[in-house]
Amino acid sequence: MIDLKKGAELELDVESLAFGTKGVARLNGYVIFVEEALPGQRVRAQIFKKKKGYAEARPLAVIQQSPHFVEPRCRHFADCGGCLLQNLDYSVQLAAKQQQIHELLEHIGGMDAPPVLPVIGSPQIFFYRNKMEFSFSRQRWLTRDEIARNEITHPKSFALGLHARNRYDKTLRIEECHLQSPLSNQILAVIRAFTEKHPLLPYTTFGHAGFWRFVVIREGKKTNEVMVNLVTAEAPEGRDAVQQLAANLTAALPAITTIVHNINRSKAQIAVGEEESVLHGPGYIREHIGPFVFQISANSFFQTNTAGAEKLYAVAREFAGLTGQEIVYDLYCGAGTISIFVAPQAKQVVGFEIVPQAIHDAGVNCRLNNITNCAFVRGDLKDELAQVPLITRRWGQPDVVIIDPPRAGMHPKVLQKIIELAPRRIVYVSCNPSTFARDVKELSLRGYGLTKAQPVDMFPHTSHIEVVGVLEK
Ligand SMILES: C[S@@+](CC[C@H](N)C(=O)[O-])C[C@H]1O[C@@H](n2cnc3c(N)ncnc32)[C@H](O)[C@@H]1O
Incomplete structure (x- = not known):
């Protein structure tokens, strides 16, 4: 008998x-779930949690390496919480993600034979992101190497980088990241050199003190336009500090096309500001997806993998099955990207979105692309759809509803309103297969069956996966 x-x-x-x-x-x-272990490995592991149905273990040593193991490219791999699967062959990552969606639709979605197609892989598996968000912290994660060599060469009370593995309280000093571009590594180096020595300190939620909070870098992969968004708390000398930093950045890296400053006064650790000022350039970047051009502001949602987004949107458009006669509602429309992508094949598209800046960008994006059959409604969907007869009188009854909610999935009230809107077809774009499976189950109980689910990998080397489902009445 094995002792567990x-x-x-x-x-x-x-x-x-x-x-x-x-x-x-x-x-x-x-x-037994084994942390950081790859399929095909034989490991020595130690149990740290024991439940009735399963246990969890930490690996102590790899006894036999997996045939699917690949040497990680990144020097921070052992410590960074960013790309945990970088040591697993990409084709095996894709197969695993397909299997996971299949299982979630079985277990959470209650389906016997979920119609899950093979995953469409990301066109690039490194430098695929057009947006990266780095955090400032007073708690630097010391790497295993630094500790082993007893060489702590940088202050422990300052870090600019990404979260350490499984440690949301600690930040790893990132010198080189393979997710965005070599330029974004250079931007980070200039910002670090300035802020590390600056009298204003990184922000901490303990006592709601300090100034520097986040650096968000956005890059148009197809346009080479680059935005640096400095997100800070508020301080009397703060505006001078960010202006000086902006001057350093533009002098060192002329490729930066715009710099904005966002002030986040709240305790919430999010890289979004309540007040934005433009320090350099137009305050936005542009990016192409397919034949369309999009203007993106600092606080608007935009798919982070440009080449992957083209694949994702093409699937959504195909699943929508439009002929030019349909009224389409695009729920959670962000800056109107899906609306614009499907507009040439629809009679009318109506997008709904909560973020005012995104709605503004959506209008601009229609003009930039000579799209005249889209309208956008600003507000919380659960309120905006509260009066279905009013909405359908104003915009017409939708033939197709496209939904692309945040990770939490759909609010139950929104789901109920979609049923009342009674579209012929629902296209569900999801960045979280668990909430996708939950909502698909609920929709199936109300008469909409999932006929196809197409996973699209927008985030190589991470556990994340997008999935597009089509549900027919
Ligand atoms: C996953 S993004 C999708 C955006 C867009 N479809 C795209 O592909 O770029 C989800 C969007 O839903 C918006 N959102 C979140 N909660 C909302 C709500 N309660 N009502 C309306 N929009 C909401 C977010 O601001 C965000 O733009």
Whole structure:
């Protein structure tokens, strides 16, 4: 009999990858999730959590390497929480993501044979992101190497980078990241050199003190336009500090086309400001997806993988099955990207979105692309759709509803209103397969069956995956 108490050590063969990035091993049918373990590895692991149906373990050593192992490209791989699957062959990542969506639709969605298509991979697997968000922190994560060499060469109380693995309280000093571009690494270096020595300190939620909060870099992959968004708290000397930093950035890196400053006065650790000022350039960048050009402001949502977004939107458009006669509602429309993508094949598109700046960008984007059959409604969807007869009298009854909600999925009230709108077809674009499976189940109980689910990988080396589903009445 195997002792499976907490602390027990055992050898395990990792069979597959669970949703997230944990390896799955089995002992006489009993499931053990092993952190950071790859399918095909044999590992020595220690149990740290034991439940009735499963246990969780941490790997102590890899006894036999997986045939799917690849050497990670990034020097920060061992410490960074960014790309946990960079050591797993990309085709195996895609197969695992397809399997995970299949299982979620079975277990959460209650489906017997979910119609999940093979994953469409990202056209690039490095430097694929057009947006990166780096955090300032007073708690720097010391790397295993630094500790082993006992060489702590930078202050422990300052970091600009990404969260360390499984440590949201600590920030890893990032010198080089393979997700956005070499230019974004240079931008980070200039900002670090300035802020590390500056009398204003990184912000901390403890005591709601300090100034520097986030650096968000946006880059038009097709236009080479680059935005640096400095997100800070408020301080009397803050405006001078960001202006000086902006001058350093433009002098060192003329490729930067715009710099904006956002002040976030709240305790919420989000890289969004309540007050924005433009320090350099027009205050936005432009990017192309397919034949369309989009203007993007600092606080507007925009898909982070430009080449991947083209694939994603093409699937959404195909699933919408438009002939030019349809009224389409695009719920959670952001800066109007999907609306504009489907507009040439629709009679009328109506986008709904909560962020005012995104609605503004959506209008501008229509003009930039000579699109005249889109309208946009600003507000919280659960309020905007509250009076369905009013909405349909104003905009017509939708033939197709496209939804692209945030990770939490749809609010139950919004789901109810979609049923009342009674479209022929629903196209559901999701960045979270768990809430997708939950909402698909609810929609199926109300008469809409999932006929196809197409995963599209927008985030290589991470656990994230997008999925587009089409539901027919
Ligand atoms: C995943 S993004 C999709 C945006 C767009 N479809 C795209 O592809 O760029 C979700 C959008 O929903 C918006 N949103 C979040 N909650 C909302 C709500 N309650 N009502 C309306 N829009 C909301 C967000 O601001 C964001 O722009």
